[in-house]
Amino acid sequence: xxxxxGACDVAGSAQRAALIEPFLAEIREYFCAHGDLTLVAKYAKxxxxxxxxxxxxxxxxxxxxxxxxxxxxxxxxxxxxxDLGDLLWQSGKYEEGFLAIYFAGSxxxxxxxxxLDRLATWFTxxxxxxxxxxTLCGNLLAEFLTRGIAPLDAFAPWLQSPLKYQxxxxxxxxxxxxxxxxxxxxxxxxxxxLMLDQEKVVxxxxxxxxxxxxxxxxxxxxxxxxxxxxxxxxxxxxxxxEKMTADHKQCxxxxx
Numbered sequence: 176x177x178x179x180x181g182a183c184d185v186a187g188s189a190q191r192a193a194l195i196e197p198f199l200a201e202i203r204e205y206f207c208a209h210g211d212l213t214l215v216a217k218y219a220k221x222x223x224x225x226x227x228x229x230x231x232x233x234x235x236x237x238x239x240x241x242x243x244x245x246x247x248x249x250x251x252x253x254x255x256x257x258d259l260g261d262l263l264w265q266s267g268k269y270e271e272g273f274l275a276i277y278f279a280g281s282x283x284x285x286x287x288x289x290x291l292d293r294l295a296t297w298f299t300x301x302x303x304x305x306x307x308x309x310t311l312c313g314n315l316l317a318e319f320l321t322r323g324i325a326p327l328d329a330f331a332p333w334l335q336s337p338l339k340y341q342x343x344x345x346x347x348x349x350x351x352x353x354x355x356x357x358x359x360x361x362x363x364x365x366x367x368x369l370m371l372d373q374e375k376v377v378x379x380x381x382x383x384x385x386x387x388x389x390x391x392x393x394x395x396x397x398x399x400x401x402x403x404x405x406x407x408x409x410x411x412x413x414x415x416x417e418k419m420t421a422d423h424k425q426c427x428x429x430x431x
Contacts, residue, residue: 264301317351382414
């Protein structure tokens with residue numbers, strides 16, 4: 176990078192920061208003014224680890240967030256909306272996390288390998304529930320695999336992450352590969368580090384992937400399940416065998 180380019184980058188970053196501060200204030204003012212505690216109470220039961228939300232939803236809000244995007248698409252761009260996303264995640268508010276995903280998803284065509292590393296930082300900044308994780312996977316992370324922006328190996332460090340939702344994100348993101356002409360056995364091998372994971376949300380994600388992979392290519396998945404049936408957490412098998420007949424499930428019971 177030349178000194179001139181570096182100076183331009185710093186100037187651009189400073190300009191985006193100056194725009195983001197009032198924009199973020201506008202967003203939060205809207206959320207505070209339109210929150211509905213009855214909605215918060217309605218959905219809190221789905222989040223055992225806590226649900227910090229404003230209670231904002233509906234057609235009016237959908238129109239408002241589109242207006243926000245359209246008004247700042249050109250002056251912030253992908254980098255600016257990712258910077259805004261950093262701040263949205265830090266609040267811990269449910270709607271703000273989803274808004275960060277929504278904004279970033281509007282720039283999918285601009286994703287590059289480095290964008291994956293940038294999105295990965297959101298796990299340390301505030302992703303802390305299954306809904307945010309799975310939406311991030313399906314709407315953003317899957318793009319890197321299905322479009323070949325980044326290889327599956329780019330997710331290998333995530334398998335060892337101390338953050339359980341980042342580990343869950345690996346099998347959930349890989350679901351998108353099952354809709355492409357991929358070979359299933361290498362995908363099973365890639366998930367081996369998670370087959371002994373002790374976190375429930377990770378086990379659910381792994382089992383979900385195995386169930387969908389089994390529906391597509393049963394033989395290698397069944398061989399894989401037989402290999403792990405006596406040592407892996409049973410929740411993985413509960414999800415993985417969900418679509419099997421009762422008799423078929425018996426093949427994957429743990430040996431006594």
